[in-house]
Amino acid sequence: MNSPQYIAVESLGEALKIKQEQGAHARVIAGATDLILRMRDRVFSPKLLVDLRQVSLDTISCHAGEMRLGAYVTLSQILADDEITVLFPALVEACRQFAGPPIRNLATLGGNIVNASPAADLVPPLMAYDANIVLASSAGERVLALAEFFTGPGQTVMQADEILTQIRLPLMPPDSASWFIKLGQRRSMAISIINLSIRLTLGAKGAVSDARIVLGAAAPTPLRAVAAEALLIGKELSDQQVDQAAVEASRETSPITDVRASRNYRERMTQVLVRRALLASWDDLGRSGRNE
């Protein structure tokens, strides 16, 4: 590969100025675990790598009902954070099952998002938690729902002069449960055949007041199965509801066949795993009156 230039900027402003001037020719480098491969395969041929590691984008803080994670937060940092473990267990589980320790020490939350891989493991839980992301440019910041970020494999709405700086996770309402499931071909170092995250929130009367079902590797982008969610919202949970939602979620997918699995298998597994995740969350919410 032709070697680009490299700069470790000292401020975000400096990076934004570079991006304003050079656009896509300047590429932000974070964990680089994917960037290096894509540069070698010439998918990307940036002229300049902009490293923001001196800019403190690797902080985690809790702010007025939301958790803010810098884009440079590594997966290992998330795993080591006690608050996140309690508040966003599905995200932590996704990190735990991600690659292996040496990669988790490098790979960043921001990188997993900006890559825009349909199979990105961290995106379904983030979307299930209604994550917002902060995109900065020299013109200012915009905050956007993560669900609106992806447009296709490797494609996003991020402009050439923008940098992803932060991920904001609103705290789940009380009486919520969340779950993450990854179906891989081995227990570590696996790319997901299907991954998914769900969140269920119960209202005052015990009915589902809100639901998220987010699927990875099931469509060109991480996918919210909104029709399946709608089948749950406003209803009391039952085995029948769960089964129907699982079937519906599977219908919403449009997966591909690749070296890991066939389209048909991915569709079937979506149904199986959505059902399992819903049942597990229901258990977490203190399901009563159900006989296993």
Next chain:
Amino acid sequence: MHESSVVGQWVSAPGAEDIVTGKARYCPDIQLPGMLTGKLLYSPHVRARIKNLDVSKAKDIPGVYAVITHADIPGENSYLYAYPDQPLLAVDEVRFQGDAVAAVAAVDEKTADAALEAIAVDYEVLSGIFDPLEAMKPGADQVVAGQSNVMMQMTYTSGDVEAALASADVIVENTYRTQWAEHAFLETEGGVARVDDEGVVTVWSSCQAPHRDRMQIARSLGLAESMVRVITPYIGGAFGGKDEAHVQIHAALLAYAARRPVRLIRGRRESMLTHVKRHPMIVHCTTAASKDGRLLAVRARVIADAGPYSNATHEVLNKFGEFIGGPYKVPNLEVEKIAVRTNNPITGAFRGFGAPQAAFVYESQMDDLARKLGMDPLEIRLLNGVETGTQLFTGVVVREGRAMKASLRKAAEMIAWEKRDQCERSPAGHLRRGWGMATILKGAGLGRGLADHAGVLLEMHRDGSLVINSAAADMGQGIITLMAQLAAERLGLDLSCVRIDRADTAKAPDAGASCASRQAMVSGNAVLIAADEIRDTLLSLAARKIKVSKDRLDLRNGRLLVDGEIHDLTVQNLAERASVWGYPLHAQSRYHLEYPDDAPEVAYRFSSEFFQFCTQIAQVLVDCETGQVKVEKLVAVHDAGKIINPGGVYGQIEGGVAQGIGYALSEELVVVEGHTLNASLENYVIPMALDFPELDIHVLEMPELAGGPLGAKGVAEGPIIPTAPAIRNAILDAIGKPLYQLPMNAERVLAALNP
């Protein structure tokens, strides 16, 4: 015989300290002054005619020292494992994704890459032939013009299969399919070559057969073999995949052309696209038995996809046929072996050499048969198993066969086979647990009629230290340790007094390839013979000096023993005395794997006569909703004859099982129209540490005195062979559905559950 202080003991490998400190040098670590980087240019097409090949621009790039094509090869433009049909550099046609068309050597990797890009090749893309069943039809387009696509077709018959089938009570008949499998040795293939002022070409080669490498390099350079020296540095695994030559010949050609040292190392993707794979096979098998469960006949027809070139195909299929009867008494057997040329990946040696595919077939057949008969899988195997004295369908008489049934019984005991139904069979609604066994035999050694020998050179110095010069390649399996142990044992030395270098054709005689589980037997015995010669000199001197007859003397822990009592004289004293008196303390020996004179004439070509026996039982948990299979537990009982190097023996067994689990469940090269789609360690899915089951290993010691040193047998291949069928039979036990295709990945298991 006294309890040994080295043989059978857990000792560190010579060189272990170099490995744990990072000092051990593998091919990529070799640095020579002025060394260039070598690279190969491959065709992007799996089948194409080369209309024009222009390397002139590449040659003009500053820093490029050599660019060679087929026209620049001074000698033969072919590999030579058995048949010289694979070119080193393609001449007028490329026939698979790994055919190289040019090689370059440049000052650094970047310049070499630029040179590759500057080579202009004009291809006329041809339609390839990818389905062996189509390719073998008369009139099919020929993969190699002028040659039949049917590379090999041979039938071997023993007894009267037709009559046996007609009289059988029970018959099972199935078609099995196996996949392309990848060795994935962690160190990719590499070679470093240098031409010195006298014209001697020295090649450091990551290989299994240094003398065969030397022959191939010499014939391609057009030099006498005496002008070529091959050294194996540390080797990062091989498993059969470095038995056949790879880039070491190209490295030598480039160094010869550039007159500067060249290092050529394959990248991971390049490695996976180019070297031989385990043969994918389609096997149709019919097994017949009487109603009391006795085997009456086996008929098998195998069609193997060879890829465009022979490589080790003939030999692998020969072994497939030799072992298709399993470790059983099969009175009537017929096996037809067909290999077909295609434009798919090339195929050849991989640990087990045809026996893993055969075992998947015969051990699956045994369980299907047992189910049909309502017999226990253990019972039907014990009923039909070979014993000492059994004559196999090949004509070979098993000389030491106790381990067949002993391994079955031991494995059953270890996993509590009889009590397995007391275990939870369905720990949750969607989970099913099951147990399955497989037992195998596999020859150790190349087989009768083949030159199966090894030489070695030992020299003791006047201080009592010993050097062993051997050309047996150690790829991690531990042959170096074993040789050092045997020499130390015979000469009464501490292991630290024995120095053994990596294989070097300039220092040691031919030891043949490190393959076929043979080195422990041939090089091990050669070391014993040479060590005994030196030992005899030492003891003769001692006998003369202290006036005691030689048969009362022994050497141990660096001391002379007289009637078992420690004497003042040390081995060092004796060595010093020998030196002063002018007695030679060096010995060269050669051991040829001898097949017993009283053995009957062997009907099957190149049959092995020394056998590894191995039984494995797997306990699996199947997720019936996802099809995923978890191997929870596995017991492996293996007969090593006699354990010399336990670290190596246990390591080989664990490694074989791990590779067997991958072969069973997840490993498969996805090849579409000749192109491999998953040529990476990310997408070719090999189980890792967390996927590994609880593994319980037991090693039986039933010495094969006619074969290896002190009764030891090779153990390298046996352990990978029963794993896949054991898991298959465990899945069958769990879900009640048989699988006939490898790997048994989640989708295939799910398809079996929901046909």
Next chain:
Amino acid sequence: MSEMDIHLTVNGNPHKVQAEPAKTLLCVLREDVGLTGTKDGCSSGDCGACVVLLDGRVVNSCMVLAPQADGARITTVEGLAVNGQLHPLQRAFAETWAFQCGFCTQGMLISCYALLLSNENPSREEILIAIAGNFCRCTAYQNVVKAVQQAAAEIRERGNREGIPHA
């Protein structure tokens, strides 16, 4: 394509090398620092043969660009032994045959070394998780577990973790 000055402290020794920004830390260590103990098994972060400690964390050195490591402290397999004295892990690996061909060993040792820095008595499961990114094709995972536990016991017995360099 200009080269940059990269400052590294490798196994306690300062190094200054010139490297193009796209050069990986793995290549810098092998080619510029001259330490070839760290191996290249795949160049794509899949095998773990190139694992080193970077500021105390295990990383795949093939997945780190040289300038990203500028100013970092690196520990490679060559840094585990102190004054010619093998680290207990190294000894245990050699004694228990925690490898066969040895090509994965350097990365495997670093992963296990990092584990012992934070866990003085790791369980089998914890060890397997620590090496979940280290591929061993010859397969000696069981013996790696044995070796790590043997070394951990030795270190505990000594009651002295100061013996570990660059912790």
